[in-house]
Amino acid sequence: MEKFEPVIVAFCCHYCAYTAADMAGSQRLPYPANVKIIRVPCSGKVDALHIIKAFEKGADGVYVAGCLEGDCHFKNGNERAARRIAYVKNYLEEIGIESERLEMVMISAGMGQRFAQTATEITEKIRALGPSPIRTATAL
Amino acid sequence: MQNSTRLQSQKNKVLVVGGGLGGIRTALDLAEAEKDVILVDRAHTIGGLMTQLDRTFPTNNCDLCTLSPHLSEGSRQQHIELMTMTEVVAVKGSKGNFTVSLQTAPRYINLEKCTACGECLQAFPECVQFNAGLDHRAPTCMRYPQATPQAFSIDLASCTDVQALVAVCPAGAINPDDITTTREVGCAAIVLSPGAELFDPSHLDYLGYSSFPDVVTSLEYERILSASGPTAGRLLRPSTGQQPKKVAWIQCIGSRGLQKGAGAYCSHACCMFALKEAMVTKERFQEDIETTIFYMDMRTFGKDYELYLNRAKNDCGVRFLRSRPHSIVQPEGADGLSITYTVDDSTTQITEEFDMVVLATGFKTSAASRRLAAETGIEMNADFFPVTDIFNPVVTSVPGIYVAGTFEAPKDIPETMVQGSAAACMAGADLPAARKIPDDEEAVLPRERDVSGEEPRVGVFICDCGDNIGGVIDVASLVEDAARLPHVVVAKAEGHGCSRLSMDNIRQTIVDEGLNRVVIGGCSPRTHQGKFQELLARAGINKYLLEIANIRDQSTWVHSGKPAEALSKTRDLLHMAVAAVVKAQPLSDQSLPINKNILVVGGGVSGMTAALQLADQGFQLYLLEKSPQLGGMARKLVKTIEGGDIRDFVGKLIERVEKHPKIQVFTRALVVDHSGMPGMFKTGMQSGPQMFYRQLEHGITILATGAMANRPATYLLDQSPAVRTQIETQQFLTDQPETVRQWDNVVMIQCVGSRVPENPNCSRICCQAAIKNALAILEINPEARIFILYRDMRTFGFHEEYYQRAREKGVIFSRYSLDRPPVATTAGDQVEVSFYDPILSRELTVVADALCLSTGMVSDADSSEELAMIFKLPRTADGFFLEDHVKLRPVDLPVPGFFVAGTAHSPKLIKESISQANAVASRAQTMLARDAINLGAATARVEGKLCAACLICVRACPFGVPFINADGYSEIDPAKCHGCGMCVAECPAKAIQLMQFEDDRILAKVEQLFERIPV
Helix, strand or coil, rough: CCCCCCCCCEEEEEECCHHHHHHHHHHHCCCCCCCEEEECCCCHCCCCCHHHHHHCCCCCEEEEEECCCCCCCCCCCCHHHHHHHHHHHHHHHHHCCCCCHEEEEECCEEEEEHHHHHHHHHHHHHHHHHHHHHHHHHHH | CCHHHCCCCCEEEEEEEEECHHHHHHHHHHHCCCCCEECCCCCCCCCHHHHHCCEEEEEEEHHHHHHHHHHHHHCCCEEEEECEEEEEEEEEECCCCEEEEEEEEECEEECCCCCCCCHHHHHCCCHHHCCCCCCCCCCCCCCCCCCCCCCCCHHHHCCCCHHHHHHHHHCCCCCCCCCCEECCCEECEEECCCCEEECCCCHHHHCCCCCCEEEEEHHHHHHHHHCCCCCCCCCCCCCCCCCCCCEEEEECCCCCCCCCCCCCCCCHHHHHHHCCCCCHHHHHHHCEEEEEEEEECCCCCCCHHHHHHHHHHHHCCEEECCCCCCEECCCCCCCCEEEECCCCCCCCCEEEEEEEEEECCCCCCHHHHHHHHHHCCCCCCCCCEEECCCCCCCCCCCEEEEECCCCCCHHHHHHHHHHHHHHHHHHHHHHCCCCCCCCHHHHHHHCCCCCCCCCCCCCEEECCCHHHHCCCHHHHHHHHHHHCCCCCCEECCCCCCCCCHHHHHHHHHHHCCCCCCEECCCCCHHHHHHHHHHHHHHCCCCCCCCECCHHHHHHHHHCCCHHHHHHHHHHHHHHHHHHHHHHHCCCEEEEEEEEEEEEECEEHHHHHHHHHHHHCCCCEEEECCCCCCEHHHHHHCCEEECCCCCCHHHHHHHHHHHHCEEEECCCCCCEEEEECCEEEEEEEEEECCCEEEEEEEECEEEEECCEEEECCCCCCCCCCCCCHHHHHHHHHHHCCCCHHHCCCCEEEEEECCCCCECCCCCCCCCCHHHHHHCCCCHHCCCCEEEEECCCCCCCCCCHHHHHHHHHHCEEEEEEECCCCCEEEEECCCCCEEEEEEEEEEEEEEEEEEEECCCEEECCCHHHHHHHHHCCCEEEEECCEEEEEEEECCCCCCCCCCCCHHHHHHCCCCHHHHCCCCHHHHHHHHHCCCCEEEEEEEEEEEECCCCCCCCHHHHHCCCCCEEEECCCEEEEEECCCCCCCCCHHHHHHCCCCEEECCCHHHHHHHHHHHHHHHHC
């Protein structure tokens, strides 16, 4: 069997996580190419529907990356995002998708290293979980 | 570029001489503040020294990517007339009314016609000018692909067949009859920023620079590393063309008075420069290469620079040898270069072989700059740098003439940027009150085409960004792939998409192909979105019909080790961008009138200076000071090392601030709340003994909250009467000279509480403070014996000369290391200090009448933490405010409308704080020159008929913007919306959309990503 390469969507807020990703770039810090970034103004903008749609379409993992606690450019968007993620995780369990496939992470603009590390850790975790049940099911 | 006819009005413009980084900053600041500028440069293109660097510290970023947008910005500005290949030949008149003769050498090319196609270069390489020396690759006068102006230059003397050369130009731009022209211009003020050149070590035969090809200067090494350099970025030994295994750097070549022809000063930037080169080398070649730096003192005194040094030492494996090798030799028959040296605490000589040796050459004023100084009549010092005001380093001896950058004194890029802005502030103040020019953007931009009824016609433009993208993946295959996507009409490779040439190509393609959507595959939208949006506007389509796929930062930079994965991911990113741009809709920007009042937090020297500059320009200032009186840290200081009277200076500054009708001072003031957006802030504060609350409305916020004198409980501080900090020592010397006359022994300890694990950074000011006090003690009591125990003496720039004077006067300098620090014990009213001297290799004990501790500065943690929370500003790990860009925007904070000056940014000297304060005043004026502030178009819009008035958006909005209107549905005022999109995500009816980030656009990306996944 071909080696499983997960596809992971990272919704990154413009002010912190996306900037951290750029910093990882300028510092040439490698992380797995499995992670594909979608830029949003604030992690609080990431809709539950966007996450569910990603899983429905075949994502093996999704994570939302916002600013550190208390540092949100829009006051509390990251806290709202964290609550929403917790809620969607429950929902995923209910429909038979491991909730570990979804994470909320907080990274400040200066943390290029942490960005690369987080991307690596999440990719490894999803790789260990195997393909998403939706992908497996639709493949049948 | 600007034709001269528009700028005929005399005496109300500024002449900026020198188009390097500092001059460009000065010109841009003035232009953005609606002031007219003539920018002249001797070279064919502007950009100066920085354009020749490969990377910059401390981020090890590529330079051109950060600089080139600034350069082309320079030529774009309507207020700037650019004159290249031009020199100042005569200056007459005085402040407010100078007449300057400018002489322009013939370029033999009409800039208006030249398209930089390169036909002339191919046919007649010998007649097309190029930069000799460093740039020994293809002969081209364009030093780098993003050059401004984007045009060639001809060397007619080398040309044998002029007619054939003229005929080869398809644009008819070559004009062999071009002659030297002289023009007189009037101006109110002059800013000199011609830069400096680097010391030429050719005459020092013992270094072998002229005889051994593998001995190079640090700038040449930089060129070798650079992707646009002679070896296209491959590190190769000039002698053999092989990759070197061992590279050494030798510091202080041409600096610190060490060699024949060297300046007595320290060149300020070379330690960091060498560190960067060694680190970049290690990062690229890892275990395959060994890097060694021979140094005297590592001078990493800038903001977070010590952390950079630690990273080089601990993480990158750069080897440091404290030694000053005399010579570089090549033994008979040997391939390598050998260096003989001794190391710390040893007299044994070691001889070691290296493949390449890099000489860290310092700054020197060029002959042309000396002529310029003579022509303008400004006074120069013994080192041929301008004599400047003790408290304001951009002010020369001639009123109305200012200096900035490395011409003023050796310095690095951020400090050059600060001075560039500070000079703009001073020169701008000499102009008559700014006349308001109507916004002529409409006249410049073509009418926007209505694309609403059109099918999407997408153009995809993919940059190779030199090797940054093209060196990792095959751009041609991406272009082929993108061309096959639905709606894509045209796909092209675009070299450096941000270069003038590519921008013009893209614009032309948009027009020719009737495109109505554009995808750029290149770098980050964070840095380049504005530039490409403007390009779309110039091509006549709405600027929001754009997507940028960040294929460099997110793919080729991070996956360079796995090109196949990088290619596949890049393809995904481009597909996602195309899918999303199809959904993009034209939008219009929101704008609001700007409130021109300014809030300054902090009433020290920095805050007062910035306030006065802006108040003199007619703006209303609110100046908040936490303590009961103005003056800050400077109240405790007596004199600068140059002898400037700080008490007198601060006293006068306070008096001017208190009397100024446009400055309202609040003492005992605390900021308690803050809201709004740039141009319309509201800040609540409590002030006075009663702590009355008041809300201030302002458009700009300046943070000048200072730092604190560090006071670690070590070395008997606060336990023995003989122990004082350097600040206390200076006060003591002034107040009790009688006691000082009785002193036999004085010991000073450096780096107390700095460069230690608890506070890893260098406090920058303490080495000069110790020297200053040592010299003052000897002035009072020439018999006193003074011991300075140090780790590295960091007397940068001209401070080095005071250090040498102290040595000449017999001050004893003894180095200690962190693992063997000095020990102080009480001995009655005296202190016994024991320390290990590495030169004598033995422990010494001194009974000192005074022990002076160089305790440095730390951030004012409590207040900066609170302010950072209230204003939502980032700080460094040690609590100083973090600027927007450490190189290019050193006083702008990341939140628009916020600026930082003085020691709130990092420890610094008074004159450096004043430069920053002036720089902030200049940056603030660039914002205040406009009457309205553009809020962008990323706002939330409600679809009324879907809204159920459930109030969820009203509760979700962090800024309380949505309300239920008279029609019974939610309404969001676009002028108040901050554009976070939280209401959108929460709205259960999906009645709200955030413009630019519409749900269908985000979902298009998600869906596109999984289109290709085999299931």
